[in-house]
Amino acid sequence: xxxxKGGHFGKILDIDLTSGxxxxxxxxxxxxxxxxxxxxxxxxxxYKEVPKGTDPMSPENLLILSSGPLxxxxxxxxxxxxxxxxxxSGGLGNSYVGGGFTSDLKWxxxxxxxxxxxxxxLSYIYIKDDQVEILDATAxxxxxxxxxxxxxxxxxxxxxxxxxxxxxxxxNLVPVAAIMSERFxxxxxxxxxxxxxxxxxxxxxxxxTGAVPIxxxxxxHKAAELAINMSANIDRAPGFRQFGTALSLDQNxxxxxxxxxxNYQTAYYPDVAGLGGEEATRNFWxxxxxxxxxxxxxxxxxxxxxxxxxxxxxxxxxxYESGVMQGSNLGMAVLEESIPLIELxxxxxxxxxxxxxxxxxxxxxxxxxxxxPEDIDGIDARFGNFDAAYQLFEAIAYKKGKAGALLGQGTxxxxxxxxxxxxxxxxxxxxxxxxxxxxxxxxxxxxxxxxGPRGGVHTDGGNxxxxxxxxxxxxxxxxxxxxGTWADRANSNIIDMLNPLCGWNINDAxxxxxxxxxxxxxxxxxxxxxxxxxxxxxTFDRAFTPLPEGPKAGSKWTKEEFxxxxxxxxxxxxxxxxxxxxxxxxxxxxxxxxxxxxxx
Amino acid sequence: xxxxxESPKSVVEDSHKSHGLNRRNFLRGSIAAVAVTVPAxxxxxxxxxxxxxxxxxxxxPETPKGPPAKSLLVLRKNCTGCNSCVYACSLFHxxxxxxxxxxxxxxxxxxxxxxxxxxxxCIDAPCVEACPVTPKKAIYKDKETNVIKFxxxxxxxxxxxxxxxxxxxxxxxxxxxxxxxxxxxxxxxGDPQCVKACARQSRETGEVLRADPRVGGVHRSFRDVTPDExxxxxxxxxxxxxxxxxxx
Numbered sequence: 001x002x003x004x005k006g007g008h009f010g011k012i013l014d015i016d017l018t019s020g021x022x023x024x025x026x027x028x029x030x031x032x033x034x035x036x037x038x039x040x041x042x043x044x045x046x047y048k049e050v051p052k053g054t055d056p057m058s059p060e061n062l063l064i065l066s067s068g069p070l071x072x073x074x075x076x077x078x079x080x081x082x083x084x085x086x087x088x089s090g091g092l093g094n095s096y097v098g099g100g101f102t103s104d105l106k107w108x109x110x111x112x113x114x115x116x117x118x119x120x121x122l123s124y125i126y127i128k129d130d131q132v133e134i135l136d137a138t139a140x141x142x143x144x145x146x147x148x149x150x151x152x153x154x155x156x157x158x159x160x161x162x163x164x165x166x167x168x169x170x171x172n173l174v175p176v177a178a179i180m181s182e183r184f185x186x187x188x189x190x191x192x193x194x195x196x197x198x199x200x201x202x203x204x205x206x207x208x209t210g211a212v213p214i215x216x217x218x219x220x221h222k223a224a225e226l227a228i229n230m231s232a233n234i235d236r237a238p239g240f241r242q243f244g245t246a247l248s249l250d251q252n253x254x255x256x257x258x259x260x261x262x263n264y265q266t267a268y269y270p271d272v273a274g275l276g277g278e279e280a281t282r283n284f285w286x287x288x289x290x291x292x293x294x295x296x297x298x299x300x301x302x303x304x305x306x307x308x309x310x311x312x313x314x315x316x317x318x319x320y321e322s323g324v325m326q327g328s329n330l331g332m333a334v335l336e337e338s339i340p341l342i343e344l345x346x347x348x349x350x351x352x353x354x355x356x357x358x359x360x361x362x363x364x365x366x367x368x369x370x371x372x373p374e375d376i377d378g379i380d381a382r383f384g385n386f387d388a389a390y391q392l393f394e395a396i397a398y399k400k401g402k403a404g405a406l407l408g409q410g411t412x413x414x415x416x417x418x419x420x421x422x423x424x425x426x427x428x429x430x431x432x433x434x435x436x437x438x439x440x441x442x443x444x445x446x447x448x449x450x451x452g453p454r455g456g457v458h459t460d461g462g463n464x465x466x467x468x469x470x471x472x473x474x475x476x477x478x479x480x481x482x483x484g485t486w487a488d489r490a491n492s493n494i495i496d497m498l499n500p501l502c503g504w505n506i507n508d509a510x511x512x513x514x515x516x517x518x519x520x521x522x523x524x525x526x527x528x529x530x531x532x533x534x535x536x537x538x539t540f541d542r543a544f545t546p547l548p549e550g551p552k553a554g555s556k557w558t559k560e561e562f563x564x565x566x567x568x569x570x571x572x573x574x575x576x577x578x579x580x581x582x583x584x585x586x587x588x589x590x591x592x593x594x595x596x597x598x599x600x
Numbered sequence: 601x602x603x604x605x606e607s608p609k610s611v612v613e614d615s616h617k618s619h620g621l622n623r624r625n626f627l628r629g630s631i632a633a634v635a636v637t638v639p640a641x642x643x644x645x646x647x648x649x650x651x652x653x654x655x656x657x658x659x660x661p662e663t664p665k666g667p668p669a670k671s672l673l674v675l676r677k678n679c680t681g682c683n684s685c686v687y688a689c690s691l692f693h694x695x696x697x698x699x700x701x702x703x704x705x706x707x708x709x710x711x712x713x714x715x716x717x718x719x720x721x722c723i724d725a726p727c728v729e730a731c732p733v734t735p736k737k738a739i740y741k742d743k744e745t746n747v748i749k750f751x752x753x754x755x756x757x758x759x760x761x762x763x764x765x766x767x768x769x770x771x772x773x774x775x776x777x778x779x780x781x782x783x784x785x786x787x788x789x790g791d792p793q794c795v796k797a798c799a800r801q802s803r804e805t806g807e808v809l810r811a812d813p814r815v816g817g818v819h820r821s822f823r824d825v826t827p828d829e830x831x832x833x834x835x836x837x838x839x840x841x842x843x844x845x846x847x848x
């Protein structure tokens with residue numbers, strides 16, 4: 001079967017945790033060309049191997065760690081795609097994490113790792129090239145993500161290993177739990193941490209010493225050289241390399257008016273001056289940091305100095321999402337308050353966005369008198385109350401007391417439980433708490449929140465074509481910042497690298513087809529599992545009310561605009577009026593195995 | 601020309617002439633030497649400390665061909681851990697990206713500091729000294745290029761010995777995962793690829809790697825820094841008052 005010319009090994013590491021049985025699964029080059037890798041190929045296996053209606057927290061669910069063809073080469077910006085059935089949305093669960101895990105997985109000779117079943121006791125997995133071990137992690141129970149990673153590296157005596165770990169939040173099966181890597185990086189959204197916790201896996205370490213095969217080395221290196229030079233060109237990422245995503249904090253809170261503030265009540269927040277990139281440059285950041293192979297170094301590490309609390313706290317951030325979800329959206333106005341919350345989420349293994357969303361929701365309910373302090377263990381959760389926010393994040397991760405039980409189920413389920421007016425203030429799209437951009441002014445965020453393959457996430461693309469292109473990049477496991485620096489050569493750079501790498505001859509048309517195919521496959525999966533259709537492709541009520549203040553005051557979505565967006569989106573992929581893939585388009589995309597998803 | 605007289609003695613007179621070192625290059629070299637003796641210092645402080653004319657912030661536009669590099673220098677504090685040097689190194693030597701066989705490597709420690717490890721091309725070469733193979737040592741220092749070379753790779757005992765690896769003061773030497781023989785930096789024949797790859801993306805952070813055309817312009821005090829010591833120094837200088845780098 002191994003007819004791969006390059007880019008793919010055609011090898012999947014299949015670990016049955018229940019029996020401890022470790023096997024190798026092979027797939028052929030035809031499948032690789034159809035789904036590329038990353039989330040595309042992983043969704044294929046998810047669709048095929050997880051029976052319809054599986055409980056996301058049951059051993060039958062799969063946790064698929066998937067790398068892409070361009071990872072492990074000099075192509076900049078590799079990421080790992082984590083795929084599972086989501087305990088948050090009930091549909092496709094899929095999130096990405098940067099760092100070295102993905103390329104080390106390739107260098108170890110694997111395209112993908114499938115975890116199935118449930119380990120009898122808390123364990124971690126060590127992959128050293130083709131040696132795979134399942135090891136005892138009971139000593140790491142309850143440890144935070146940083147400690148866990150250090151303990152794993154010490155136990156396997158390999159400081160070069162790259163780790164994925166979960167913190168207390170994942171162990172306690174909180175649906176807003178993230179999978180963390182290298183202390184500060186997260187595959188956060190849609191509850192991957194909880195799925196990993198449900199499998200009794202505390203961590204996975206990988207170290208590879210091989211290389212990725214290349215079909216036509218000369219042509220590939222030439223194309224990659226061009227891509228690297230474009231990424232390294234400062235004019236293509238102005239300010240971005242200097243400030244990272246925190247650049248957007250200052251822009252969005254002030255003249256762009258896109259910064260989610262106080263649970264999305266407004267998007268105008270001049271106080272962001274105390275949270276943004278400029279403030280962090282002067283008073284917090286110490287060092288730029290990059291993922292392996294990347295020219296952008298968007299991460300910044302810093303230390304709090306001379307503060308009353310948390311003096312000497314080292315953290316990564318603020319980046320845009322965490323700076324909002326642990327900053328303006330909770331009413332924080334200084335780094336001294338937002339940074340400890342960001343670091344706390346990372347250490348406890350919480351999804352910064354999901355957990356931040358549920359805490360800001362709680363704060364608004366409290367302010368509106370819908371929730372009383374006694375409902376959440378006497379915590380006076382008001383906007384700007386740092387101590388209350390800190391306690392709430394801890395309560396969520398440890399499922400502590402009444403607050404933990406209520407907030408620990410995520411924004412959507414919590415609003416449902418409280419009932420009454422509460423769901424009106426819950427800012428969720430497709431059951432998941434939305435991210436840090438207010439879609440009323442950040443118009444391009446609406447498609448990704450409401451219609452994208454996952455729902456509620458901010459990274460799936462701003463229009464139908466953008467969403468299809470993005471998923472191709474994601475299936476090659478490229479960080480989407482990198483094609484961003486390639487501007488109008490974003491797609492052609494990917495094609496120019498993929499072809500000589502894998503020995504293919506993909507053209508623009510096939511590139512577009514692959515995008516449509518993968519999005520349709522993901523839709524078919526979510527439709528089969530969670531019944532995704534036009535009626536469920538919704539967004540939160542507040543998006544249809546006008547922005548109250550700032551340069552873009554009055555901006556809002558209307559029902560007609562939203563309907564038009566849906567129509568365009570469904571038409572682009574050839575789905576029916578109800579937002580469900582048709583038999584015709586499934587055939588056209590070569591997804592005949594998805595026909596069963598159309599049956600009720 | 602006091603600066604010239606005070607410069608390290610190890611600068612070989614001949615190399616000046618043979619590679620056409622002008623005074624400007626020479627001064628830049630001495631700045632670099634200061635820079636590396638105090639790896640934790642920022643670039644601006646170094647300029648002040650050395651009192652020499654400021655080197656341009658951005659990497660100089662590509663000069664046609666400078667004198668061949670005879671050693672490397674590193675400013676660890678500016679490293680972002682992007683591994684571009686590692687990728688460039690293995691690309692040049694093996695034709696594909698394979699960090700396990702690269703002659704330079706970067707390790708991120710505790711998730712917060714990046715420690716590049718390079719061969720310092722020291723003049724006394726403890727690795728050669730440690731080689732037990734007789735009558736002819738398996739490795740030697742090439743006088744022309746200032747790199748360590750195999751006399752004959754078959755002479756090297758590999759995993760059975762690895763005395764050179766143990767002898768390397770900054771614990772730089774690693775072994776090839778298959779041959780189990782040490783990997784020596786060959787400076788890419790005088791034009792180090794790692795330096796070029798680094799310069800391409802270190803504009804915001806300040807220079808990290810530099811090629812030096814002099815032989816042995818490096819003092820023991822910084823060559824002898826082990827990775828663990830480097831980590832300790834970096835955490836202290838970057839994250840004071842949290843000198844352990846642990847969670848708080």
